[in-house]
Amino acid sequence: MFEKSTWIRLPRTVRVGHDVLDSIGEALDDPALNGRPLVVTGPIPREVAGDRVLDQLTASGHDPAVVEPKGTSYSAVETTIEAARECDAGYLLAIGGGRPIDIAKMAADDIGVGFVSVPTAPSHDGIVSGRASMPDGDTRHSVAADPPLAVIADTRVLADAPWRLTTAGCADIISNYTAVRDWELARRLRNETYSEYAGALSRMTAEMLVENADSIKQGLEESAWIVVKALLSSGVAMSIAGSSRPASGAEHLFSHQLDRLADDPALHGHQVGVGTIVVAYLHSGPDGFWEDIRAALTAIDAPTTAAELGIDPETAVDALATAHRIRDRYTILGDGISRSAAREALTVTDVIE
Numbered sequence: 001m002f003e004k005s006t007w008i009r010l011p012r013t014v015r016v017g018h019d020v021l022d023s024i025g026e027a028l029d030d031p032a033l034n035g036r037p038l039v040v041t042g043p044i045p046r047e048v049a050g051d052r053v054l055d056q057l058t059a060s061g062h063d064p065a066v067v068e069p070k071g072t073s074y075s076a077v078e079t080t081i082e083a084a085r086e087c088d089a090g091y092l093l094a095i096g097g098g099r100p101i102d103i104a105k106m107a108a109d110d111i112g113v114g115f116v117s118v119p120t121a122p123s124h125d126g127i128v129s130g131r132a133s134m135p136d137g138d139t140r141h142s143v144a145a146d147p148p149l150a151v152i153a154d155t156r157v158l159a160d161a162p163w164r165l166t167t168a169g170c171a172d173i174i175s176n177y178t179a180v181r182d183w184e185l186a187r188r189l190r191n192e193t194y195s196e197y198a199g200a201l202s203r204m205t206a207e208m209l210v211e212n213a214d215s216i217k218q219g220l221e222e223s224a225w226i227v228v229k230a231l232l233s234s235g236v237a238m239s240i241a242g243s244s245r246p247a248s249g250a251e252h253l254f255s256h257q258l259d260r261l262a263d264d265p266a267l268h269g270h271q272v273g274v275g276t277i278v279v280a281y282l283h284s285g286p287d288g289f290w291e292d293i294r295a296a297l298t299a300i301d302a303p304t305t306a307a308e309l310g311i312d313p314e315t316a317v318d319a320l321a322t323a324h325r326i327r328d329r330y331t332i333l334g335d336g337i338s339r340s341a342a343r344e345a346l347t348v349t350d351v352i353e
C-alpha cells in the first residue's frame with residue numbers, strides 16, 4: 001500500500017579508490033558544480049589531503065577559497081555561509097571527518113548550492129547521507145540536508161587515518177543492529193512508517209562488516225575499502241528512509257546525551273558502539289545478542305566500556321536514563337527507563353563496573 005510519495009536524494013557521483021584525489025577534476029564535471037568552490041576543512045585534513053585537493057581544483061580552473069570554521073557547529077555553519085557569500089561560491093567542498101562534512105552540508109543546503117564530500121577518515125556514516133548532525137547545538141541529532149552531489153573517497157588517505165577513527169566508523173555501522181530493531185519496534189507499537197529496503201540494507205551493512213571484521217586491519221587499503229563501502233551503504237539506507245532511522249536508535253540517543261553531559265565526549269562512533277551493547281541488552285535481555293555486539297566491537301578494536309570512552313559511570317547512568325528526551329523518536333527506552341534500570345543494564349553488560 002503506497003502511503004506517500006518520497007524524495008530519495010542520492011549523490012550523482014561516488015568515486016572510491018586509490019589516489020582518486022588526483023582525479024578530482026573529473027568528478028567536478030557536474031553542471032551544478034560550477035564557479036568558485038569554497039573548501040571547508042579542519043587543520044589536520046588540510047594537512048593530510050587538503051593541499052592535494054586544492055592543487056587539483058586550481059589545476060582544473062576552479063580557483064578555490066578555503067575556510068576552517070571554528071567554534072560550535074552553529075557558529076561554524078554561520079562562518080561558512082558568510083565565507084561562501086564573500087567569495088560568491090558556486091559550490092562547497094568539504095575535506096575531513098564528520099564535522100567539516102556536516103558543516104559544509106548544512107551550509108550548502110542553507111545557501112542552495114551543490115556540495116562535494118571528500119572524507120579523510122572512515123569514522124562515520126554521514127559521508128553520503130542526506131542528514132547533517134549538530135552535536136553541540138540545541139538539536140543534538142541530525143537534521144535533513146541534501147546529500148553531496150559528489151563523493152571522492154581516497155582509500156590511501158582513509159587507510160592512513162588514525163586507527164581509532166576507523167574503529168569509530170566500524171562501530172557506527174555496528175550500531176545499525178539496534179537502530180533497525182528500534183525502528184521495527186516503533187512500527188509495531190506506534191505504527192511508524194518503516195522501509196523494508198532501508199531496514200534490510202542497514203542490517204545487511206552491519207552484518208557484512210562484522211563478517212569481514214577479521215580482515216579489517218590498520219593501514220591496509222583493502223580494509224579502508226571495506227569500511228568506507230559500509231559507511232556509504234549505511235548513508236544510502238538513510239537516504240532511502242528519508243531519515244536517520246535505519247542508522248540511529250536508542251544507542252544514538254545515549255551518545256547524543258553523552259555529548260551533552262560528558263566533560264570530554266569520545267568519538268561519535270565509539271560512543272554509539274558502547275550504546276549498542278546496552279541497548280541490545282534492553283531489547284533481548286541477559287541471554288540476548290548484547291554479547292555478540294560486544295564481541296563484534298572487540299573484534300574491530302572498538303571500545304566496549306564507559307571507562308574506555310573516558311566517561312565516568314554516573315554520567316553513563318544519567319545519559320541512559322535521560323536519553324529518551326533527546327528527540328521524539330520511539331525506541332526501546334520508551335518514555336524513559338529508571339536510573340536503577342539504567343545502572344543494572346550498564347552493569348550487567350560490563351559497560352560500567
Ligand SMILES: NC(=O)C1=CN([C@@H]2O[C@H](COP(=O)(O)OP(=O)(O)OC[C@H]3O[C@@H](n4cnc5c(N)ncnc54)[C@H](OP(=O)(O)O)[C@@H]3O)[C@@H](O)[C@H]2O)C=CC1
Pocket residue numbers: 041042043044045048096097098099100102120121123124125126127129130131132133134135142157160161162165168172267268269
Ligand atoms: N550527518 C550524518 O549522517 C552523520 C554525522 N555524524 C557526525 O560526524 C561527527 C563524527 O565524525 P568524526 O570524524 O568522528 O569527527 P571529526 O570530524 O571531529 O573528526 C575527528 C578528528 O579526526 C581528525 N581527522 C580527520 N581526518 C583525519 C586524518 N586523515 N588523519 C588524522 N586525523 C584526522 C579531525 O581533525 P580536525 O579537527 O582538524 O578536523 C578531528 O580532530 C559527529 O559530529 C557526528 O554527529 C556521524 C554520523 C552520521
Ligand SMILES: O=C(CO)COP(=O)(O)O
Pocket residue numbers: 125126131133140141142143172244247248252253
Ligand atoms: O549518526 C547518525 C547515523 O549514524 C545520525 O543519527 P542522528 O539522527 O541520531 O544524529
Ligand SMILES: [Zn+2]
Pocket residue numbers: 124125172247248252268272
Ligand atoms: Zn552515527
